[in-house]
Amino acid sequence: MGRYVIRRLLQMVPVFIGTTLLIFVMVYGLGDPVAAMFGDRTPDPATAAQIRHDLHLNDPLIQQYWIYMSGIFHGDFGKASTGQPVSELLKSAYPVTLKLTIVAFVIEAVIGVALGLFAGMRRGRFLDTGVLAITLLVVSIPTFVTGYVLQYLVGVKWGIVKPSVGDGAPFNQLIMPGLVLAGVSLAYVARLTRTSVAENSRADYLRTAVAKGLPRRRVITNHMLRNSLIPVVTFLGTDIGNLMAGALVTERIFNIHGVGYQVYQGIVHNNPPTVVGFVTVLVIVFLVANLLVDLLYAVLDPRIRYA
């Protein structure tokens, strides 16, 4: 187990370097940050040259990347065009998105697994067909459509919840955005659980569990669920990263000042340090989530542990 963890940790290093380098090149290599700072006006050549020098923009890209990365490990993410350090933006934005992600994740995991379990155990019956149809519908509609429709109906027309989220993003106001954000993933979780449950309920070891005279409840929780959830846990773990990235759309709809909002601002105003900084942290979240999934996977399935 120890060696497995070390191997997985080492695998993270090249992935981290690869992804961040790619982002860095895309943002800095394609476009002129100095021109962006001045918008429509043409900058004074001397000032522009000074800025280029200060920001190391004349150095080779790989060297710029190196300077940027060594900064990050000292907590220096550079400055946004407003002069605010990016690390401060990160500190204010990430907790908000994290809250939204947690709400969405709980909705996705609890409702998704429950729907999948009931559908999988009643294959071909009304409930099963219903779940399949509804999840297909949810998967087919883009998030921004469900988002605006729910916001209009529940928030504006019926006035059940506030249509936009206020300062500090309290949990109760995040339920509707969380549902919108979770929607598509929830549908996937439900379908994945359903298939897995259906497959496992035909397994030989379940027949053994019944033949042992175990109560039905125990057969389902201790024998079937544990096996059926292995692929679901994998999906859920990797989806944490997707939820945080997907929050970009949801946050704009519900006016939540989180990661999505900041990245959007960074892209619109061509502000490289903000974009690269936020995406780098997102990469770290992805990697850590994946590591946790792999460790959990080994806990759930002993056949992995000794492989």
Place this chain on the structure above:
Amino acid sequence: MTVIDDVSNVPAPDAALAPLLEVRDLHVEFHTRDGIAKAVNGVNYSVSAGETLAVLGESGSGKSVSAQAVMGILDMPPARIPKGEIFFQGRDMLKMSGEERRKIRGRKIAMIFQDALSSLNPVLSVGYQLGEMYRVHQGLSRKAAKAKSIELMDRVRIPAARERVNDYPHQFSGGMRQRIMIAMALALEPELIIADEPTTALDVTVQAQVMELLAELQREYNMGLILITHDLGVVADVADKIAVMYAGRIVEDAPVHDIYARPAHPYTKGLLQSIPRLDQKGQELYAIKGLPPNLTRIPAGCAFNPRCPMAQDICRTDVPPLHPVGTARGSACHFWKETLGD
């Protein structure tokens, strides 16, 4: 007469003389998209304490399905039991509630399955899976159940049981896994064990060891044993009597030595002739021609008639009853005398 504490019970046979398990006129059918598959069509057999009954037949003969019906682990639907009785210790199990039957499973009747790797839960340790028997049926603590599991693994001669109790099924060899299956069946010292092809997935030397172990434990606990198999070689050494099944019916039913010496049904005869023998080296091996029938369209008359070398007109119209052949023996063939004679 013995007093039996249940009203649903029909003619209470004398408990002292009655067999442990008696299956009467059992029918099982599966409702599928292609129609009704009649897997078991009127099976009768019985097993007493300490006795071994071998149920012999090819795939689809209904041997496993009838055993699963006895065990109460058929998926219903699609399976249905339209007719029949299964008496266990004098009570018809088909009339019991689900909860009553659950309490018999594992505790009084246990089952050993064919492929131990897929029949054991891959994500739970063998100690957990063995201990579960004690924890659920006897309410033992986790710790006590584990101690019992180690004892049990010792009993089925798994080396280093104490160290291996926390291992997972995939860490054991095929033979050891099958021993764990046996240990699990044995855990609560049941009265009856049903072994569904317990050695099919094993290589020949391990097969012999596992069969020996099973036979030895059976003698020790004086259990009834139903051995389901398609392997005539396995049967000869351990069984007391044999029931040969074809298309959901018992076609021949006899003490083990009678069948090997003089089969009274053409199907049994064909099976025996298709065993490779050393003195026939170089000659073509006999095979029963044709295929087992589709269970949704079982032939009229004797189900074996399209493949039978002795078939006459009567075989295509009349279902042969189980004719008594001497004592304690029966053959469901119109021409059993001729089969015995030639």
